[in-house]
Amino acid sequence: MPSTKPTNLDAGRIIAIMDELKEKLSYLSVATPQVLAGLQSEEGQAAQELVGPELMKQLAEQMRLEELYVVANAAAERDFGHGEEGEEVREEEHLLKQNTLALCRKMRQVPDIVTQLRNFQERDANRNVLQFLRTLAEMQDLTLRRLTTTVEEERSRAELLDHYKNREAEASKRRHHLEKELGQLKAACERAVSMRTEILTKLKADLLDVRDSKQERMAALRNRYETRMKEHEAAFAAKEEDLRKKINALREANKKAKANNEEEEQGLKSKAKRNEMDVAKTIKEYDEKVKEMAFKLGEMMEAHKKEQKQYNELNDHFKKVNEEKATITAEEAIAEARRKKREKERERRDESAALVQAFWRGIVTRETYGAMKKAKKKKGGGKKKK
Numbered sequence: 001m002p003s004t005k006p007t008n009l010d011a012g013r014i015i016a017i018m019d020e021l022k023e024k025l026s027y028l029s030v031a032t033p034q035v036l037a038g039l040q041s042e043e044g045q046a047a048q049e050l051v052g053p054e055l056m057k058q059l060a061e062q063m064r065l066e067e068l069y070v071v072a073n074a075a076a077e078r079d080f081g082h083g084e085e086g087e088e089v090r091e092e093e094h095l096l097k098q099n100t101l102a103l104c105r106k107m108r109q110v111p112d113i114v115t116q117l118r119n120f121q122e123r124d125a126n127r128n129v130l131q132f133l134r135t136l137a138e139m140q141d142l143t144l145r146r147l148t149t150t151v152e153e154e155r156s157r158a159e160l161l162d163h164y165k166n167r168e169a170e171a172s173k174r175r176h177h178l179e180k181e182l183g184q185l186k187a188a189c190e191r192a193v194s195m196r197t198e199i200l201t202k203l204k205a206d207l208l209d210v211r212d213s214k215q216e217r218m219a220a221l222r223n224r225y226e227t228r229m230k231e232h233e234a235a236f237a238a239k240e241e242d243l244r245k246k247i248n249a250l251r252e253a254n255k256k257a258k259a260n261n262e263e264e265e266q267g268l269k270s271k272a273k274r275n276e277m278d279v280a281k282t283i284k285e286y287d288e289k290v291k292e293m294a295f296k297l298g299e300m301m302e303a304h305k306k307e308q309k310q311y312n313e314l315n316d317h318f319k320k321v322n323e324e325k326a327t328i329t330a331e332e333a334i335a336e337a338r339r340k341k342r343e344k345e346r347e348r349r350d351e352s353a354a355l356v357q358a359f360w361r362g363i364v365t366r367e368t369y370g371a372m373k374k375a376k377k378k379k380g381g382g383k384k385k386k
Contacts (some may be wrong), residue, residue, distance in 0.1 A: 038120030
């Protein structure tokens with residue numbers, strides 16, 4: 001083991017390796033058949049869109065290769081010593097490693113994938129893996145602290161450890177002294193307990209005396225209250241007899257009133273029957289009127305539907321007529337506009353032609369006037385020469 005302290009580069013490499021190991025373990029902790037089944041269910045459609053079809057295929061391939069590796073490894077352990085089984089296990093192991101690296105690489109590209117896939121796992125499904133990840137993180141922090149600790153810090157920690165050891169020795173001596181004092185206190189407590197036991201014995205004897213006197217008093221009270229109870233029972237019996245007589249008298253009066261009320265009840269019942277017959281007759285007449293009114297209402301509704309249908313047809317017809325009239329009006333307006341445009345064009349051409357003709361007549365007149373002026377000058381010059 002080298003005695004030199006690792007450099008910062010070595011410490012960075014170690015921390016990077018441990019970070020990569022934690023990341024891969026986090027990804028592989030959610031690459032389970034339970035998560036794959038949850039993604040393939042109806043509840044996992046949203047997460048499946050987040051993961052993507054390629055990663056789903058990679059997960060399924062990972063599950064298949066893990067099962068093949070377990071089967072091949074079990075067969076190799078059962079048939080130990082055969083070269084072919086060892087080759088098969090090595091081949092499955094090589095394929096599983098390649099697929100695992102590709103799976104971790106693709107899962108790293110999807111943000112927050114571990115949290116999304118953790119929802120499809122039971123709480124205690126990968127408890128051991130999560131505990132291992134927490135232990136690995138603690139070990140990484142401890143390694144980082146150990147790698148970044150200087151010689152002065154280690155020396156100060158050693159001095160602090162010696163200080164705590166000295167305090168532990170002093171605490172041990174203090175505990176021995178306190179245990180000795182505790183033994184003395186226990187002896188004093190035992191003596192106090194024996195004294196209290198004697199006091200309790202005396203109090204128990206006094207309690208027995210009190211109980212005897214109490215029993216005599218209870219007997220006297222019992223005799224007294226039994227006498228009072230007999231007196232109350234006699235008074236209650238006399239009052240009960242009086243009340244029974246009153247109840248019998250009220251029962252007789254109730255029978256007489258019941259007989260008188262039965263006649264009135266019969267009259268009211270016959271009156272109620274007549275009223276029921278009248279009500280039934282009224283209801284029957286009302287039902288007949290309602291049926292007749294319903295029939296009339298149906299006929300009116302049918303007539304209304306026919307009129308509504310006829311109204312809709314006429315409305316559609318007049319709409320078409322109005323549209324056709326509007327179209328004709330628009331065509332007439334267009335024709336009128338074209339006619340006015342042609343008239344304006346003809347007027348413009350006439351005015352232009354008149355202007356050109358006037359301009360031409362002016363040119364011809366000016367030329368004629370010029371020729372006449374020249375001829376006149378020539379004639380005036382000839383006369384002077386003569």
